[in-house]
Amino acid sequence: MFSFELLLDAVVLGVLLGCFYAAVSLGLSVAFGLLDVPHVAHPAFLVLASYAVYVLNEFYGIDPLLAGLLITPFLFVFGLAAYRLYYETFEKRGSDAGVRGIAFFFGIAFIIEVLIILQFGVDQRSVTATYIGKAWRIGDMRIPYRLVVAFAVATLLTTLLALYLSKTFMGRAIRAVAQDQEALRLMGANPIRIKQWAFGIATAVLGIAGALLIIVAPVDPTLDRAYIGRTFCVVVMAGLGSMTGTLVAAIILGVAESIVLTLFGASWAPAISFAMLLGVLAVRPQGLFGRRS
Amino acid sequence: MTPPDTSAPLLQISGLTKRFGGFTALDNVSVDIRPGERFGLIGPNGSGKTTLINCISGAFRTEARTVVFRGEDITQLPAHVRTRRGIARSFQIPRPFKSMTVVENLMVALDFAVATDPLVSAAHRHDTAMSILAGMGLASKADASATTLSQVELRKMELARAMATRPKLLISDEAMAGLSSSEVDEVLDLLMSLADQDITVIMIEHIMQAVMRFSQRVMCLDAGKIIAIGAPNEVMANQRVQEAYLGT
Amino acid sequence: MKRNGIFFWVGAAVFLIAIALMTKLITNEYPFFAGYVILQFIVLAVAWSILGGHAGYVNFGTSAFFGMGVYTAVFLFKVAGAPLLVQIAAAAAVGALMGFALGLLTLRMQGIFFSIATIALTIVIETSITNWRYVGGAAGIQLQRPPVTWPFSGYVQMLFFVQAVLVVLAVVVSRYIQNSWIGRGLQALRDDELAAECTGVPTLRLKVLACVVSGALMCAAGAPAAMYLQYADPSSAFNLNYSVSTLAMSLIGGTAHWAGPIVGAILLGTTQQLLTVTISSEVNVLVLGVMLVLFVVAAPEGLIGLLRRIRRHRREGKQ
Incomplete structure (x- = not known):
């Protein structure tokens, strides 16, 4: 029932899966980790991006990754608009923004879910590409290409975003706004503009992330609920706003899910990320690599 | 009521150290505050002033017996119980x-x-x-x-709210920051009048004139350590204090 | 104040008598079947507001409490054929315990962290129930209603009346909290937890209390649902739709007054019933989501807040 090979299998798949989880969590790491926006609708945006990729793939035969790239600019603009709305209605007014901000994003998530159901129904949707469906064999181990592709693209995406945040002027400004808004204002920069830009970036990376989501497995309209657990687990475990932390935390989650799946079966899978999230929140809310005063 | 015993301190801080991760915010701070005293607390930004009041008022927990109020170790008490025992505070940014x-x-x-x-x-x-x-x-x-x-009304309301808890010790955290000079005088007069009502006041302030006028004793913190304590003039004259402030 | 109190108690008594008369006079089951759902949402929304409204902690875990209520009833019914009232009482106890645990969580998490933790709690509990074969596992479980007891003519009528009693109970508790020192303390800690603590408010104790009361009521509201549907399965008992509906009803009604969630629940509950019957349950969730977002953006204080603002304007107009 349980063997070393099985475990090794689970760990390798877990690492690949983990890198994929990092890719879908990056946006939240910026939006929530750096900007403190209670973005519960992030996973819903992700699923929405997946459906956009699905449409481009199904009806125009565009490769899912290319499709993800194509929708990226639109997502960026969408993100800019979304932050503006959030800022004008909540952050600017200040008082009690917490309760209503959270309710706002929760409501948005449900609206997206239902709109997808009304348009596409509740059935699962998937994409076609040459690398989907085949697997790579090493000895007894069977690694699906779709996971390898997801792993490679996810790692690239994470690295690019980490470089963007640490090397470019705008990236540094985004990190600075997370640390101290007031100081930035004194330096003559407009923190709101920077946060809006950052939220745009956070939404834009969902293009590729959404493509990966539908490459890795078929999507359905309520998939975002499972990813609330996964993405928040990763971001909180990482310590808010750390990109390297995001990658490491995501791999931990991926491996944990993969092992539990192997040992106890799929019916326990939905609870793993949420249980880990609860554990992290209760024991070490500043995360493993936390920025925290 | 018996007259306050001037020999027994109202508040005893002894060997208080507070670390956040690797950063030492307070390093072995010891000081006694006497009943009815008007005590000024100064120091550059980040020197540990607010951390110290957070330790006294209960926002931060500290080791046993490092904070003793009216002869009782209060380090294990949550903030609201400390308030009921007679420690009130205002906040640097009004809340x-x-x-x-x-x-x-x-x-x-x-x-x-x-x-x-x-x-x-x-x-x-x-x-x-x-x-x-x-x-x-x-x-x-x-x-x-x-x-x-x-702004000035908010500051006053915070002091009023603190006073409504009937404190024996009132900690005022930069209640005058951002006020005009006439407003500073208003708030200072208020604090003075409180001290006349037998309330011990610890005042954290950057406005030196206010500290000098108000305090019977002044303590200066720098990087979590006490660098000077004593009469206002002496502390101001202290070279290390001047260095800490002028940042040579 | 005094006159208000008399009105309130008379109103509550009239409400219960009217409900009792309804169960006697109306023979068609459908109104009870539909009305039950609305009453259930009133209890959920009122209970949610005790924590969400007064204390400002947004609980997304209504479905966790509701579902645990359902499954407490299922378990007791299966194991001992426990009567409805025992099921409800036990569910309330379970809910109180869960609330206690949730209250302790508030010690370490606030704002969005708390909200996310409540979703996490929901999924973890749902998954555990899904893997518990005794109560039916993922496939769910069929339940056979016992014969109805006097004085009711049908089981649905009885459930309707029981849920109405829970409504009165929830409203009485919520009103008491709003008007007492507990409500003022919760309001203070919602505005600023540190300032409240430094003003003498025992914030943790009050939060735990609010969680316990809110949790017990939510769980109790869920318990009769097992017998109502004669069936239970984890994915519907723990459906996040309960969370979003409750949240929407409370915020749309307005949480500043105990009557707000009632207004919200009646309004949205009725709309939902109509939409589900006439169009589809998807459209119903869509309407719910859109209303929630609209209100949160445009009328943050809910209907109660709007009403107050209008009244204030009118008063100022007169002067």
Whole structure:
């Protein structure tokens, strides 16, 4: 029932899966980790991006990754608009923004879910590409290409975003706004503009992330609920706003899910990320690599 | 009531150290505050002043016996119990209860911090709150929403709310920051009048004139350590204090 | 104040008598079947507001409490054939315990962290129930209603009346909290937890109390649902739709007054019933989501807040 090979299998798949989880969590790491926006609708945006990729793939035969790239600019603009709305209605007014901000994003998530159901129904949707469906064999181990592709693209995406945040002027400004808004204002920069830009970036990376989501497995309209657990687990475990932390935390989650799946079966899978999230929140809310005063 | 025993300190801080991760915010701080004293606490930004009050008022926990109030170790008590024992504070950035009116802000203190006598009616407590507000010159604003107050009014309301808890020790954290000079004088006079009512006051302030006028004793912190303590003139004259402030 | 109190108690008594008369006079089951759902949402929304409204902690875990209520009833019914009232009482106890645990969580998490933790709690509990074969596992479980007891003519009528009693109970508790020192303390800690603590408010104790009361009521509201549907399965008992509906009803009604969630629940509950019957349950969730977002953006204080603002304007107009 349980063997070393099985475990090794689970760990390798877990690492690949983990890198994929990092890719879908990056946006939240910026939006929530750096900007403190209670973005519960992030996973819903992700699923929405997946459906956009699905449409481009199904009806125009565009490769899912290319499709993800194509929708990226639109997502960026969408993100800019979304932050503006959030800022004008909540952050600017200040008082009690917490309760209503959270309710706002929760409501948005449900609206997206239902709109997808009304348009596409509740059935699962998937994409076609040459690398989907085949697997790579090493000895007894069977690694699906779709996971390898997801792993490679996810790692690239994470690295690019980490470089963007640490090397470019705008990236540094985004990190600075997370640390101290007031100081930035004194330096003559407009923190709101920077946060809006950052939220745009956070939404834009969902293009590729959404493509990966539908490459890795078929999507359905309520998939975002499972990813609330996964993405928040990763971001909180990482310590808010750390990109390297995001990658490491995501791999931990991926491996944990993969092992539990192997040992106890799929019916326990939905609870793993949420249980880990609860554990992290209760024991070490500043995360493993936390920025925290 | 017996006259306050001047020999027994009201508040004893001994060997207080507070670390955040690898950063030492307070390093072995020891000081006694006497009953009725007007005590000034100064130091550059990040020197540990606010951390110290957080340790006294209970926002941060510290090791046993490092904070002793009226002869009792209070380090294990949560903040609200410390408030009930007689430690009140204002905040550097005012923290009003925004959904309430000014008088309701005070009523929270009267409802929770003061040992409630069932015979004391709500109306009576309302009167108490009004008289505290009148003493602060805020009576006309009693029914205004806390969000409509000006900066100086907010500062005064915070002091009034702290006073409503009937403190023996009041800690004022930069209650004058950002005020005009006439407003500074107003708040300073208020604090002076409190000290006349047998309330011990610890004042954190950057405005040196105010500290000099107010304090009987001044302590200067730098990087979590006490670098000078004593009469205001002496502390100001101290070379290390000047270096810490002027940043040579 | 005094006159208000009399009105309230008379109103509550009239409400219960009217409900009792309804169960006697109306023979068609459908109104009870539909009305039950609305009553259930009133209890959920009122209970949610005790924590969400007064204390400002947004609980997304209504479905966790509701579902645990359902499954407490299922378990007791299966194991001992426990009567409805025992099921409800036990569910309330379970809910109180869960609330206690949730209250302790508030010690370490606030704002969005708390909200996310409540979703996490929901999924973890749902998954555990899904893997518990005794109560039916993922496939769910059929339940056979016992014969109805006097004085009711049908089981649905009885459930309707029981849920109405829970409504009165929830409203009485919520109103008491709003008007007492507990409500003022919760309001203070919602505005500023540190300032409240430093003003003498025992914030942790009050939060735990609010969680316990809110949790017990939510769980109790869920318990009769097992017998109502004669069936239970984890994915519907723990459906996040309960969370979003409850949240929407409370915020749309307005949480500043105990009547707000009632207004919200009646309004949205009725709309939902109509939409589900006439169009589809998807459209119903869509309407719910859109209303929630609209209100949160445009009328943050809910209907109660709007009403107050209008009244204030009118008063100022007169002067």
